[in-house]
Amino acid sequence: MDFVLLDTRDRASIAAAALEVVGRFPALNVVVNNAGVQRHHDFSGAVDESAIADEIQTNIMGVIGMTTAFLPYLKERDSTIVNVSSGLAFVPMARFPVYCATKAFVHSFTVSLRHQLRGTSVRVIELAPPWVESELGSGHSTFLVAPGRGPMPLDSFIAAAMEDLASDREELAVAGAKFLYGAGVGEKFAEVFWQMNG
Numbered sequence: 001m002d003f004v005l006l007d008t009r010d011r012a013s014i015a016a017a018a019l020e021v022v023g024r025f026p027a028l029n030v031v032v033n034n035a036g037v038q039r040h041h042d043f044s045g046a047v048d049e050s051a052i053a054d055e056i057q058t059n060i061m062g063v064i065g066m067t068t069a070f071l072p073y074l075k076e077r078d079s080t081i082v083n084v085s086s087g088l089a090f091v092p093m094a095r096f097p098v099y100c101a102t103k104a105f106v107h108s109f110t111v112s113l114r115h116q117l118r119g120t121s122v123r124v125i126e127l128a129p130p131w132v133e134s135e136l137g138s139g140h141s142t143f144l145v146a147p148g149r150g151p152m153p154l155d156s157f158i159a160a161a162m163e164d165l166a167s168d169r170e171e172l173a174v175a176g177a178k179f180l181y182g183a184g185v186g187e188k189f190a191e192v193f194w195q196m197n198g
Contacts, residue, residue, distance in 0.1 A: 008035045008062030009054065018069040029079040031070045033063045033106075036084070038099040052098050059102035063109065071122070080123045082165070083110040087130050087177030114170060125170050130177040132157045 002024070006017035022028055037058045041047055063083060074081065085106040092100035107126060114124035133151040152175050164172040 008066060009057040011065050014062075014065045014069045018073070022070075022073050027077070028070075028073060029077055030082065031066060031074065031080075032082040032084065033066050034082075034084045035059075035062050036099075036103075038096055040095050041098055043097065055098045056102060059099065060105050063106055067113065074122050075120055078121050078123075080125060081113070082125045082127055083113075085110065085126055085128045087128055089128065123170065125165070125172060127161060127165070127172045128174065128177045129157060129161070130175045 004017050004020050004024075007013040035058055037055045039051055039055055041052060067081060067083075070081075083106050086100075086103040088096065088100045089103035089107045092104070107128070110124060110126040117124055129152075131151040133154045157174060160174045161172070164174060
């Protein structure tokens, strides 16, 4: 395992990282867009607009920037883009209005991207996790949907996600997120609209 540090909020950082990664690993065939920020915002009071902008920049522009930076390389071979959304993309939690909206964007963007790239060698997958035991969700235990229900252990999530990723499916909702995910409804409507409008 190796790593390259980058800031997904910064296009120049993404471009530099893409050049370095492809230079070091010319057979690169998978990009996982997983960087995300989740913050509490209460619009009934004062809001921190810089924190909101940072969340949007990371969760939306980061996905777009990483996709556009790596796509030229990925198109050269059989490859895969995995965009990580969330169960909260489909059933938002009022405590995290910006996060939920950005993950809804990731879902919508992924469906459209999949259709645009269907004639290429690039496969586009959406992975929608449930609440997973991680730094992202730390400190939220008092806002559980049901008392006594905690986050999915990280190792259990990884095992379930890897099993799903080994399948032929392109819309993957893990564990509790399956109940929130639209059961492929977005994909079905996207196909209809694509046929109507190109």
